[in-house]
Amino acid sequence: MSNSPEHSPLGKNSAYRTDYAPELLFPIPRIGKRDELGLTGTLPFFGVDIWNAYELSWLNMRGKPQVAVARITVPADSPNIIESKSFKLYLNSFNQTRLGGPEALRELLQQDLSAATGATVHVALTMQEEFGKLQMGELDGLLLDRLDIEIDNYSPQPSILKAAVDELPVEETLVSHLLKSNCLVTGQPDWGSVQISYAGPQIDQESLLKYLIGFREHNEFHEQCVERIFVDILRECRPAHLTVYARYTRRGGLDINPWRSNFTKAGSPSNLRNARQ
Incomplete structure (x- = not known):
């Protein structure tokens, strides 16, 4: 299957899996658009893509639902981005998946997203007892x-x-x-x-x-x-x-x-x- 955007789940009817399914992630190479911009050789920048996931839930080993907010940091020099609808479908595949705890979830997320992007992705979870620590703010300037x-x-x-x-x-x-x-x-x-x-x-x-x-x-x-x-x-x-x-x-x-x-x-x-x- 080609990993060009038109072959992604975008714009198509998709069945929602509720069991763990890392194969749902759809990576798209960055190189095509960077070639279009004339970015060959050393990139003129470094950076990250910060994803925040607000609809993240799974089951503990007793079947009780758990919720968290995830921050996912993808390095800009990763070979691939992840198409966002496939990301959503992947996250929903945890909805009925039993895991040993938040750390088990974090490790799975980090492993799967790193494999899809081709670089080391960092994942941090904020559990519900810490939701009050999440802050808002506007861009300065x-x-x-x-x-x-x-x-x-x-x-x-x-x-x-x-x-x-x-x-x-x-x-x-x-x-x-x-x-x-x-x-x-x-x-x-x-x-x-x-x-x-x-x-x-x-x-x-x-x-x-x-x-x-x-x-x-x-x-x-x-x-x-x-x-x-x-x-x-x-x-x-x-x-x-x-x-x-x-x-x-x-x-x-x-x-x-x-x-x-x-x-x-x-x-x-x-x-x-x-x-x-």
């Missing part, structure tokens, strides 16, 4: 959405990006909640917020906001959109340091939050759930 602009294009146009390359460099963080793209296969809308932190020639904010809104009718997976944004800004605006982080709203109990950076001191992304997640 200057809000681009305050700008009163006129828009007539809804596909990405990197050529409209501008930066003051002849002036002194700046360091700033910009945020927009107007990111929307569409699923590569089904065309269903994906809603997100995006944070862009950089050091270098000052990016023209109006052109950046128009560029981001230009994803509104664009069909790509979350991870691919964020890498396209990163590469386009890097090429057109030439920042010395760049970090792009998107927080997408959840679908099927899963949210996907890709983070890409070329700046080692950028730290690691927070995983605070924002208002729309």
Whole structure:
């Protein structure tokens, strides 16, 4: 079976398995879209894809249901991403599966997801007695959405990006909640917020906001959109340091939050759930 997106479970009727079924995971190679972006050889970024799973349940050895929230961290240099509907189907396969405890579940998740992505995936579980410790927060930065602009294009146009390359460099963080793209296969809308932190020639904010809104009718997976944004800004605006982080709203109990950076001191992304997640 081909692992191209059109052969995934997306857009198809699917029977929900309730017994453990790791074969449901559908990996999709990253290389195709990266070739499209001209990313050959060493990647111009490092990063992670943070998945949060809110619909996770299994049975203990006495048959009593258990629930947890999972954080799954996939390295950006993994050969594959996992198609999100297959991820949902896989997680639901635990619904009637008896396990010895949360650690047994975590080990299975980590083993199966690492095998599917081709890299070491880290899984952390928050049990129900710790739900109160989960926090919310918004992406920091200057809000681009305050700008009163006129828009007539809804596909990405990197050529409209501008930066003051002849002036002194700046360091700033910009945020927009107007990111929307569409699923590569089904065309269903994906809603997100995006944070862009950089050091270098000052990016023209109006052109950046128009560029981001230009994803509104664009069909790509979350991870691919964020890498396209990163590469386009890097090429057109030439920042010395760049970090792009998107927080997408959840679908099927899963949210996907890709983070890409070329700046080692950028730290690691927070995983605070924002208002729309």
